[in-house]
Amino acid sequence: MELIAIKKGKILHVQAVGRLDASWSDYFTDTFLGYIRNGDHQLVINAAEIHFLSSAGIRSLVRIHKELMKLKGRLQIINANEFVISTLQMTGFGMWLTTSVIQADDESSHEIDKAEKLPENCYALPVTKPMTLKKNENWVPWKKIDPEHITHLHFPSGTFGLGIGSPVSTEAFENLLFGDYLAVCGNVVYQRPEEKSKPDYLLKLENFVPDLYAIQSLYAEGEMSHLLRFTPNEDGTPVRLSGLVKQTFSVISASQIVFVILAEIDGLVGAHLIQSPTKIEESELPTGLKMRDWLSFSGERIHAKEQALVVGIASNSFNINDSTSNQSPSSMSGLSLHAHTAVFPYQPLQNGQINLEEQVQKFLNGPPPKALLHLIEDNRPGNGLGESSFIRGAIWFAPVKPEEAKQ
Amino acid sequence: MLEISGISKTFFPQTVNEVKALRQVDLRIEEGSFTAIIGTNGSGKSTLLNAIAGTFIPDDGIIRVDGKNITEWSEYKRAQLIGRVFQNPFAGTAADMSIAENIVMAMRRGQSRPLTRAVTQKAKSEIADRVRMLNMGLEDRLDNAIGTLSGGQRQALTLLMATWLKPKLLLLDEHTAALDPKSAAKVAELTKQIIESERLTAMMVTHSMQQAVDLPDRIVMMHRGQIVEDYQKENKKRVRIPDLLDTFDRVQKRELFDETVAALLTEQYF
Amino acid sequence: MNLIIGAFTIGLILSLLSLGMLISFRMIKFTDITVDGSLTLGAALTAVLISSGWSPWVATFLAFIAGMAAGSITGVLYTKFKIQEILAGILMMTALYSVNLRIMGRSNIPLLDTKTVSEIPEKLLLDFTDGNKNLLFFGWQVSLIDLAVFISSLILCALIGWLLNKFLLTHFGTVLRATGNNVQMVRAQGVNNNKMIIFSLALSNGLVALSGALLAQYQGFADVQMGIGMMVWGLASIIIGEALVGKTTIGIAIAGTILGTILFRLLIAIALRWGLNPNDLKLVTALFVFAALVAPQWFKSLHKKLSKNSHHA
Numbered sequence: 001m002e003l004i005a006i007k008k009g010k011i012l013h014v015q016a017v018g019r020l021d022a023s024w025s026d027y028f029t030d031t032f033l034g035y036i037r038n039g040d041h042q043l044v045i046n047a048a049e050i051h052f053l054s055s056a057g058i059r060s061l062v063r064i065h066k067e068l069m070k071l072k073g074r075l076q077i078i079n080a081n082e083f084v085i086s087t088l089q090m091t092g093f094g095m096w097l098t099t100s101v102i103q104a105d106d107e108s109s110h111e112i113d114k115a116e117k118l119p120e121n122c123y124a125l126p127v128t129k130p131m132t133l134k135k136n137e138n139w140v141p142w143k144k145i146d147p148e149h150i151t152h153l154h155f156p157s158g159t160f161g162l163g164i165g166s167p168v169s170t171e172a173f174e175n176l177l178f179g180d181y182l183a184v185c186g187n188v189v190y191q192r193p194e195e196k197s198k199p200d201y202l203l204k205l206e207n208f209v210p211d212l213y214a215i216q217s218l219y220a221e222g223e224m225s226h227l228l229r230f231t232p233n234e235d236g237t238p239v240r241l242s243g244l245v246k247q248t249f250s251v252i253s254a255s256q257i258v259f260v261i262l263a264e265i266d267g268l269v270g271a272h273l274i275q276s277p278t279k280i281e282e283s284e285l286p287t288g289l290k291m292r293d294w295l296s297f298s299g300e301r302i303h304a305k306e307q308a309l310v311v312g313i314a315s316n317s318f319n320i321n322d323s324t325s326n327q328s329p330s331s332m333s334g335l336s337l338h339a340h341t342a343v344f345p346y347q348p349l350q351n352g353q354i355n356l357e358e359q360v361q362k363f364l365n366g367p368p369p370k371a372l373l374h375l376i377e378d379n380r381p382g383n384g385l386g387e388s389s390f391i392r393g394a395i396w397f398a399p400v401k402p403e404e405a406k407q
Numbered sequence: 408m409l410e411i412s413g414i415s416k417t418f419f420p421q422t423v424n425e426v427k428a429l430r431q432v433d434l435r436i437e438e439g440s441f442t443a444i445i446g447t448n449g450s451g452k453s454t455l456l457n458a459i460a461g462t463f464i465p466d467d468g469i470i471r472v473d474g475k476n477i478t479e480w481s482e483y484k485r486a487q488l489i490g491r492v493f494q495n496p497f498a499g500t501a502a503d504m505s506i507a508e509n510i511v512m513a514m515r516r517g518q519s520r521p522l523t524r525a526v527t528q529k530a531k532s533e534i535a536d537r538v539r540m541l542n543m544g545l546e547d548r549l550d551n552a553i554g555t556l557s558g559g560q561r562q563a564l565t566l567l568m569a570t571w572l573k574p575k576l577l578l579l580d581e582h583t584a585a586l587d588p589k590s591a592a593k594v595a596e597l598t599k600q601i602i603e604s605e606r607l608t609a610m611m612v613t614h615s616m617q618q619a620v621d622l623p624d625r626i627v628m629m630h631r632g633q634i635v636e637d638y639q640k641e642n643k644k645r646v647r648i649p650d651l652l653d654t655f656d657r658v659q660k661r662e663l664f665d666e667t668v669a670a671l672l673t674e675q676y677f
Numbered sequence: 678m679n680l681i682i683g684a685f686t687i688g689l690i691l692s693l694l695s696l697g698m699l700i701s702f703r704m705i706k707f708t709d710i711t712v713d714g715s716l717t718l719g720a721a722l723t724a725v726l727i728s729s730g731w732s733p734w735v736a737t738f739l740a741f742i743a744g745m746a747a748g749s750i751t752g753v754l755y756t757k758f759k760i761q762e763i764l765a766g767i768l769m770m771t772a773l774y775s776v777n778l779r780i781m782g783r784s785n786i787p788l789l790d791t792k793t794v795s796e797i798p799e800k801l802l803l804d805f806t807d808g809n810k811n812l813l814f815f816g817w818q819v820s821l822i823d824l825a826v827f828i829s830s831l832i833l834c835a836l837i838g839w840l841l842n843k844f845l846l847t848h849f850g851t852v853l854r855a856t857g858n859n860v861q862m863v864r865a866q867g868v869n870n871n872k873m874i875i876f877s878l879a880l881s882n883g884l885v886a887l888s889g890a891l892l893a894q895y896q897g898f899a900d901v902q903m904g905i906g907m908m909v910w911g912l913a914s915i916i917i918g919e920a921l922v923g924k925t926t927i928g929i930a931i932a933g934t935i936l937g938t939i940l941f942r943l944l945i946a947i948a949l950r951w952g953l954n955p956n957d958l959k960l961v962t963a964l965f966v967f968a969a970l971v972a973p974q975w976f977k978s979l980h981k982k983l984s985k986n987s988h989h990a
Contacts, residue, residue: 141677195657271672285677291669292661295676299663376675380667460865486867499865501858508851517867520848569865 003031011101012040017049020057029060033067037264039231039392041073041351044101048079053087061093071350076101121229122251123353129158131222131258131398133313136163139215142285145278147173153219154211157186157204157357160258162311162340163217164273165190167200177276178215180374182311182340184260185357187364188212189309189342191372193273195296199342199372203364215277218313218338220258224356224396226251230263231392238266238389241375242335245314254399261310261341262349262359263393267301268308268341269385270373301385303343303371308390309363310375312339313400341388343371349393356396408608409436409576414458414468415632428454429465430632436576441602441609443619445651446629447659452612455629456580459610461485472575487517490569492562494581499565502554506545506564509553510534513568537567541597559590563597570601577602579611583618595622616648626651630658682823684946688939689830690891691910695918695938696841696931697884698911703930704845705857705877710766710908711751712885714773715744717904719886721777724786724899733794737890744886745879747773752875777901785900793894795822798829826895833891837884838931845927853877854927885911906959909966914938916969 001024002017012035020028035043043064065075077096080088088094118124139149150173155161161183166176167190179193186204190212191197202210228248230239248257274296286294314337345367349359378385416429428451436442446452458465461482470478472488493499500509511525511534535546541563545556553561562582569577579598583591599622602609613619619626625643628636628651635658638646694716701709719740726736747769754765778784802825811821844850855863856873863870885907893899918937924930945962949955 196653271676285673286669287673288666288669289664291672292664295664295672296657296660297664297668297672299660299668374676376671378671380671383667481869483864483867483869486865491865493861493865498859498861501855501862503858504851504855509855511848512852512855512863512866512868515848515866520852520868522844522847522849524843524846525848525851526846 001027003028005035007040009103011042011044011103013044013046013101015046015049019052019054020050020060021052021054022056025054025056025060028057029063032060032064036064036067036071036073036348037346039351041068041071043068043073044076044078046079047077047084048081050080050084053084058087058091058093061096065093065096067348071348073350074102118226118251119228123227123229125223125225125227125396127223127225127398129222131220131224131400133256133258133400134217134219134221136214136217136219139164139277141277142280143283144280145173145178145215149215150176150213151215151217152211153214153217154209155183155186155188155202155204156209158223159186159219159221160184160260160311161217161219162313162338163214163219164277165212165214165217166276167202168211168213174278176213176278178213178273178278179276180272180340180372181212181214182309182342182372183210183212183219184309184311185360186210187360189364189369189372191272193276195274199369201342201364201369220313220400222258222398222400224258224260225398226396227353227356228395228397229352229393230390230395238391239263240389241310241339241387242337242377244390244395245312245335245337246316248314248395248397249316252397252399256313256315256400257397258400259310259312259314259395259397260356260360261308261312261390261393261395262356262363263308263310263390263395264346265303265306265308265343266389266391267385268303268343268373268375268388269298269301269378270341270375270388271295271297272371272373297376298373298385301388305346306370307344307346307363308341308388308393309344309360309369310339310341312337312375314339339375341373341375342369343373344369354394359394408438408440408473409434409459409610410469410471410474411435411455411459412469412471414455414465414470416454416458416463416465427632429458432468432632432634434627434634436608436610439606439608440625441607441623442611442625442627443623444610444612444627444629445614445616445619447655449631450629451632452629453580454632456578456610456612459576460489460491460578484517488575489578490516490572490574490576491578492565492569492580492582494584496558496561496565496585499568500553500561503552505550506538506553506556507531507534507549509564510538510568510571513571516568516572516574537571538564541567557590559586559594562586562590562594566594566597566601570605570607573605573607575608577607577609579609579613581612581614584614598622616651619651620646620648628654628658631662680946680950681943682819682827684943685939686823686827686830686895687892688942689827689834689935690888690895691942692834692914692935692938693837693888693891694885694907695911695914695934696837697881697888698908699915699930699934700841700853700877700884701881702912702915703857703924704854705874707755707762707857707874707878708766709748709751709878709881710763711747711769711773711878711882712766712908712911713904713906714770714777715747715882715885715904716889716892716907717777717899717901718747718773718780719744719889720893720899720903721780721786721889721901722886723890724788724893725780725782727788727791727793727894728786733792733796733894737794737887737894740890741883741887744889745883747886748878748880748882749875751882752871752878755878756871756874774901781899781901784902785898787898788894789897794891795826795829795894799825801825802828830891830895834935838935842928842931906962909959909962910941911938913962913966913969914941916966917941920969 004015006013068075075096076098078098080097085097088097136151138151139145164178165181166178177193179191181188181190188202188210189199191199204210232238275294314335316335344363347366375388377387411432411434413431413433414429415431418426418428432455444452461480469476477485507526511530531549534549539546543560583594586594595618626638627634636654698712701707722743723736723740727733751765751769754760754768755762799822802821806821845854852863852868853873856870860870914937915934917940918933921936922929922933
């Protein structure tokens with residue numbers, strides 16, 4: 001089996017040569033899933049030289065078809081010989097056969113908005129409720145926590161957030177376990193402050209609004225104004241987080257944005273709490289190796305090829321945290337940003353304009369998240385790991401005006 | 408049964424090659440338990456086994472067997488108490504000597520060696536009986552030099568030799584690592600059989616997570632000369648390979664977390 | 678004929694040396710150079726004791742003990758002081774040179790009109806032949822005294838060979854052999870491998886000194902230089918023996934060593950008879966051992982090459 005792929009417009013034409021049977025079906029499936037992963041969702045198989053199609057081959061085609069359906073893509077088979085045609089029709093898959101290639105659906109409905117002169121792959125979204133931001137830094141590291149530091153946060157739809165929080169509980173506050181969390185579209189992913197455990201998550205349901213006790217939070221409410229789809233840079237290198245965020249600042253004029261990224265991971269660098277700050281006994285920031293007891297550091301670029309759901313806040317002009325706090329997020333290349341990410345097993349994203357809420361639901365209802373990290377730019381000279389980067393995906397963002405944190 | 412308290416060993420002290428192979432290791436092994444020791448290369452797992460076997464005397468700490476302090480005992484003296492199987496299938500047997508002669512030596516492990524004929528007919532038939540249980544057809548080849556046997560056969564014989572006289576403690580140092588998969592499985596099975604039927608107290612260093620999960624009833628994980636994890640009883644029953652890998656990752660991650668990372672996180676996390 | 682009997686006798690006496698070396702060189706795989714000194718030690722001690730009136734039997738026995746002491750010291754140097762085996766042997770050999778000179782008081786001692794251990798068999802044989810000092814042996818005239826010595830050497834040699842075989846097959850002998858094979862294994866079986874090495878070297882050098890004691894009595898003098906090159910000599914004999922009969926069992930290896938020593942002695946006697954300069958003897962011996970050590974490997978690689986070529990064809 002030999003597969004030769006040529007891109008014509010939005011359609012990937014794959015010429016298949018040989019027998020599509022049990023011995024080649026795995027190769028065939030993997031190659032096609034690779035095309036899909038690379039963002040080609042309109043696939044045409046030129047079957048002129050497929051001499052034989054077995055049931056394993058059909059199974060492989062079904063697998064590819066299903067994958068494409070999830071992404072609103074299409075599989076077409078052209079130039080098939082009599083044998084292949086009769087096999088497909090007999091098994092009820094005649095719909096793949098076409099005599100001439102059907103062009104991809106026009107995805108250019110957004111071009112009406114092109115008045116704004118958005119770059120390619122950028123979509124302006126209708127906004128009825130602009131994004132607002134609330135900051136809560138009741139707890140200042142490294143104070144002993146007392147109940148007054150705790151804010152009870154609710155996350156209805158249309159809220160985003162990140163910070164350090166604990167599930168709501170009737171336990172004495174000393175027993176609360178504060179860990180990193182993120183919230184997106186009213187869903188919460190929370191990492192227990194333990195090294196081993198996988199994150200917990202609270203899903204928005206009809207009558208249920210997820211809530212948390214937070215000691216530090218960035219809480220945004222409103223709608224995303226733009227969507228930007230990205231793929232690897234022209235030289236094939238992955239997209240760095242700071243580069244991506246800078247791109248958003250070139251689309252909208254704002255000094256501060258809230259963003260959500262859904263993307264295939266190239267590598268993440270980050271840390272998370274492994275011991276709840278409620279365990280603090282001395283009000284003194286742990287130094288040196290003592291920090292090991294509180295934070296886990298990724299140590300290398302991790303979770304490659306998996307999917308990230310990032311929630312973050314970035315500013316290009318001032319530190320997003322007020323100066324009275326000693327909380328100073330990474331200052332990545334002139335940017336100040338604070339982002340948390342949840343890691344999910346890989347699932348491909350549909351091309352073009354996609355809906356944030358739908359996509360988030362898809363991930364949160366799929367296999368559970370594997371990790372949650374506070375992203376760090378490791379700029380240590382010599383052996384620094386750099387910052388997190390992504391291969392392809394989507395970033396939704398909106399300008400935001402800060403609201404004064406209530407005291 | 409075995410009590411190790413605070414043993415340390417530094418190889419090549421005060422040189423550029425200084426290796427702190429064991430750092431204040433404490434370990435208690437219960438009578439009749441079977442413990443696996445796992446860890447990365449250089450984690451000190453084999454060094455720990457060698458310290459128990461007496462290959463070297465530790466710089467610090469005490470080793471007790473049944474309350475007896477054996478820390479200063481020489482390797483050969485400890486052989487009264489300890490049976491051993493090495494990683495190298497050639498290490499446990501004398502290649503130029505026959506199967507019978509090798510086993511006859513093991514029949515008096517740690518005892519006096521009188522000036523009477525070693526390989527008698529009586530000894531030979533006793534040997535043949537036990538060798539037959541290995542199901543390797545070796546009982547008809549007792550006069551052949553052990554060097555003519557395969558690694559798996561030699562390792563099976565070494566295991567038989569180490570347990571011929573019931574040892575207080577059986578030490579297995581990656582004893583299946585140098586074998587082909589089939590022989591390794593066979594020797595692992597044999598190990599389980601012998602340990603169970605003789606109710607031996609055993610410690611096994613292994614590279615194979617599968618083996619660590621399947622065979623013993625306790626898993627001790629070492630890293631940088633220290634015990635970093637100890638799965639016993641219920642925890643051991645529950646533990647699976649991915650858990651062990653996770654723990655490895657965690658331990659290594661902790662290792663990468665140095666002062667520079669602490670400074671970075673102080674700046675960026677808080 | 679006398680020449681042949683002489684060669685046989687010396688061969689038998691020296692086979693004790695070879696048997697000693699069989700223990701060190703082959704059983705515990707220890708290249709022991711002490712041999713050169715302990716052979717002389719045995720000879721010197723016997724000569725001095727006999728010439729000052731001691732019983733030759735006691736003198737010979739004491740020589741054996743002295744050899745054991747020398748071997749033990751080499752063993753202790755190697756095991757306790759961690760000196761390399763060759764160096765330990767060289768140290769002991771060098772030290773023994775002075776010790777031997779001290780024992781003898783000069784560089785050689787003749788043993789002309791003194792009693793030796795061959796006295797009793799001589800007497801027995803003389804009684805048997807009614808005092809006839811020469812005998813016709815298949816048409817050859819043979820000195821009765823030489824024959825007596827030959828027969829007694831033969832008996833002694835067979836006895837020691839038999840004992841050694843018995844010994845090596847005991848529990849103790851088995852671990853001794855294993856020590857040279859796999860030290861780690863021996864330790865794991867609870868054997869003090871250092872003690873085994875010291876004991877083996879003692880036994881080995883005891884036999885070598887015994888050989889020296891008998892040699893001195895046979896040739897009628899002890900010379901401080903008589904041990905030089907004897908180690909290579911013993912080696913050559915062991916190698917010839919292995920080539921003759923192999924080493925499949927301990928008994929065969931022992932018999933082979935004795936046969937090898939005799940054969941080697943005969944070859945030397947013949948070579949000397951044909952006009953080999955005695956001064957060249959050590960060189961020839963060394964070359965022979967070199968060839969014997971190298972030839973097997975050389976044949977192996979040659980064989981490989983040949984079979985490779987045939988594959989290509």
